[in-house]
Amino acid sequence: MARYIVRRLIWALLMLIAVSGVVFILFYVFPSADPAQLRAGRQANEDQIEAIRESLGLDKSVLEQFWIYLKGVFTPLDLPGTDSTGPLYLGHSYQSNADVKDVIVSDLPATALLVFGAVIIWMAVAIPTGIISAIRQRSLLDRSTMITTLVFISAPVFWLGLVALYLFAQDVGVIPVFPGIGSYATADTFLSKCASMILPWLVLAAATAAIYARYLRSQMIDVMQEDYIRTARAKGLPEKRVIGKHVLRSAITPIVTLLGLDVAVLLAGNAILTETVFNIPGIGAETFNAIKRSDLPMIQGITLFGAFFIVTLNLVVDIVYAYLDPRVRYE
C-alpha cells in the first residue's frame, strides 16, 4: 500500500507540472496580441503595461519564461514587478487590483459551503434511493424513481434554480419559505449563511442525486449477478446481510471515486451556474465575471487553481480506491 501511495504521489507531481505547462502555453504562448497588454486589461496605462512586460520577462526566451512561471507557482519567490511572493503565484489581476490567489482564497468559503452542503443532501437522498430501486427492480417505486431522476438530470441547472426561486424564495416566491438571491452576501452568522444556501443546495443536489441514484442502482444490479453473491446466499446469510455487507460494499466503490472527482470539479468552479443564479460570491461566480471582463490573469489563475485541485483530489481518490479495493494495490 505504501509503495502504491508513493507511486501515485510521483505521478501527481508530474501531472501538476504538465498541467502548469499546458496553462502556460494557453495563456502566454497562444494569444496573438501583446501578452502584456492582455494581462493588463482594458483600463491599463502605459506604465502598468511596461511593468508587466518586465515582470513577465517577455524579452526572454519562452523556456526561460516558463521556468520563471514554474518557480512562481511552486516556490517562494520574490517576483519582480509585483508585490507578491510565491508559491502559488497565480497571477495578478490589474482589473481587480489584487493577486488572483487572494481573490480565490476569499471566494473559496462560499463555494465550499455550497458544495459540502449539497454533497450531504445528495448522498443522503441518492444512497437509499439507489439501494431500494435495485432491490425492488421494476416495482412501482423503482419506475417512478427512475422517471423522476431522469427529469432532474435533464433539467438545466439554471432553470431549476430559477424555478426554485420562483416557488420558494422569501422575497419573490409563490410560497415564501427560504432566503432568495443575494442573501448569502448579507448573512453574517454561520447559521444565516446556511439558511441562505438552502435553495442553492437543493438545486445543486437535485441533478447530482439523480445521477448517483441511477448509478448506484445499476452498480448494485450488476454486483447482484456476481458469483460471490450467490456464495453469500449459499452460506445461509440473511438477505439484509447479503445486500448490506456484500453487495453494497462492491457497488459503492466506484461511487466513492465519482464523489471525489465531482467535489473537486465543483470546488474548482464548476458550480458556476448555481452560483450566478443565486448570486453567491464563489469561485464559479468569479470565473463568470472574469470572463465577462476579459480579466486574463484571473481566468488563467482560476484555471490553474482548478487543475491543481483536481489533480490533487484525483490522487486522494486513487488512494481511497486502493484502500477499498485490495486488488488495485498491485498495479
Added chain:
Amino acid sequence: MSAPLLEIDDLRVHFSTDEGVVRAVDGVSLEIAEGEMLGIVGESGSGKSVASLTVLGLTRAANAEITGQISFEGQDLTAMDDEGLRRIRGNGIAMIFQDPLSALHPFYRVGNQLVEAIQVHRDVGDADARARAVELLELVGIPDPGRRMGEYPHELSGGMRQRVMIAMALTNDPRLLIADEPTTALDVTTQAQILRLIERLRRELGMAVIMITHDLGVIAEVADRVMVMYAGEAVEAGTLEQIFYDPQHPYTWGLLGSLTRVDQPRLARLAQIAGQPPSLINPPGGCHFRDRCPHEFAKCTEHPDLERRGGDAGHRDRCWLAPDRKREARVIASTGAIGLEAAKEPAS
C-alpha cells in the same frame, strides 16, 4: 435400508422470460444416501446447475415456477419458507462453485469470510470462530493457515482458493455437499488434488456429495452412482459400473465415445455427437434426444419415462430401444462416433 438423505421427485423448474418459458429442469428424480457420492454429468445447459441450486432454494424468483418434491432428512424443501431454507444453507447442505476467484468476495479477507460462515449459524465469539477457521484451513490441507487468514482471495493460487471454498462449505459439518464443477477452472494436477481432498473429507466426515461435472473422467474417479442429464432431464441413472460398462442411452454412448483414450490409437478427428442440444424453450415433443440420435424410430415421438428397462436393479434410462437392440447398436470404441457412422465403416 435407511431413508435417503436427499430425495428429489420429478423436479421441474421453468423460467418465464421474454422469449418464452425456459424449461431449464424438466423432470429430474434422484436419491442419495448418507455418505454416498452421486455424480451428475451433462453438458452446459443440461440443467444440472439449476437443479442443484433449486435444492437450496436459490432459484426462487418471481418468474420461476418450481414443481416437484425435494426432501432433505425428511423435511420438504420445496414447501419450506425462505427462513427455513436459510438455516439449511451452509449448514445441513453446503455448496461449492466452479470458479473460486469469482465465488469469493474480492474485498474481504479469507479469514473474515470464513468467520462469517461460522457465525451465521452458530453463536460463537470472534476468537473461537477464528480458531475454528484456522482448523478448517488445516483440514483442507492449506499450509501456514494462520497467515492465509489475513490474505485476500486474489493473493492465493487457484487450488488454494478452491480449498478455501471447501473449508467454508465445511464450517458447520454439512451432511450433504453439492459441488458444482469444482475442478473445471483448475489445471489437471490441481484437479486431482482437489478430488482426492473431497474424497478424503467424505470418508472422514461421512458426508454425502453430489459432484456435478461435464467431465466423465472426474466421475470415473470418485462417483458411486451416476446420473446423466440432457436438455433438462435425467436420461440415465445407475451405479458407476452400470453407466460405464452397460450404458443404455444413446446420449451416454455418445459421451463415452467422445472420450479420448491413451490406450487406443489416435483418431484423425475427435468423435462427437452430431447436432446441438435442443432449445429449452421449445423442446421437441417426445424424446429430447431424438434429433441427434442415429437410432431414432417411430416410438421416439412419445416421451419416455425414466424407468428400468433392461439393465440391472437401480439402472434406469429414457430410451425406447429394446435392450438387445441397444447392445447391438452401441459402439463405444474410439473408432468413431456413435451408431450410424460406425455402422457404415467397420471397426478397425
